[in-house]
Ligand code: KG4
């Protein structure tokens with residue numbers, strides 16, 4: 001079975017073909033970063049319009065280069081409604097025209113299952129730390145479609161905290177990778193930043209206070225030597241990483257599972273990878289990071305998740321997009 005995957009939930013147009021037994025046989029990604037940069041964040045209407053421009057030619061190329069698919073999987077949420085509608089319309093219309101099954105995929109499930117495409121894939125049950133621009137979740141993945149929420153953010157997502165803090169430090173959008181680059185040149189320990197919710201039990205997160213602490217620390221600096229920016233970026237990164245590592249440790253301890261999968265855009269962060277690697281070693285568990293290209297939004301994770309569900313007997317549902325679609329509302333195929 002060959003599945004065409006379509007991702008348009010935010011500011012990336014992703015198209016890919018996933019083939020059973022082989023893996024990803026074709027993929028293309030168009031990022032709208034340049035389009036949104038001058039506004040300092042994603043402008044939903046511009047995002048939708050750009051998906052309209054990019055998506056059909058990408059699907060045409062996929063067909064020409066990877067051949068006709070047997071099914072179509074498209075992202076139905078969570079995400080920006082207008083952007084989701086572009087992928088939903090094209091995906092369902094294409095499938096209808098060719099009498100193929102069309103499957104609505106949850107974007108978060110796409111992220112969460114992405115590591116299963118890799119070489120040292122985890123096996124259910126495992127714990128997932130999903131850290132992206134829109135989400136910060138600790139999830140117990142028991143089986144395909146059976147997810148239990150262990151913790152989430154009470155305010156900003158981890159990626160959002162990176163982006164907002166980067167913007168405070170005068171870095172361009174999206175700030176996560178920029179801030180990480182700046183932090184690599186800074187010294188740690190100069191600023192006393194909070195570790196939100198670390199002293200409270202449980203696996204929930206909060207990042208907005210940290211961002212405010214960075215704002216106040218930045219205000220106290222007076223021009224002159226600019227080195228403090230890198231130092232502050234470094235301390236911010238340390239604080240986020242420490243919190244993410246400790247909450248992941250608790251999630252592993254609470255469930256007793258031996259594998260931690262890290263997904264979402266922030267999983268590309270080198271210091272987070274280091275920190276989680278150290279924590280996993282101490283705990284005697286395995287931590288699995290998908291290849292960076294599979295961590296951020298892409299079409300392959302949608303094609304792959306769609307294939308898993310179809311292969312497990314899931315029947316296509318009527319097309320519907322959802323701005324909010326929590327993971328724990330999902331069900332296992334056939335249930
Ligand atoms: O998963 P993703 O591509 O999109 C969402 O579904 O949100 O994640 C994007 C987020 C952005 O907030 C971006 O700043 C962050 O991931 N990010 C990083 C790094 N690379 C991407 N944050 C910290 N360090 C990085 N190296």
Ligand code: ZN
Pocket residue numbers: 107111132264265296297
């Ligand atoms: Zn995402």
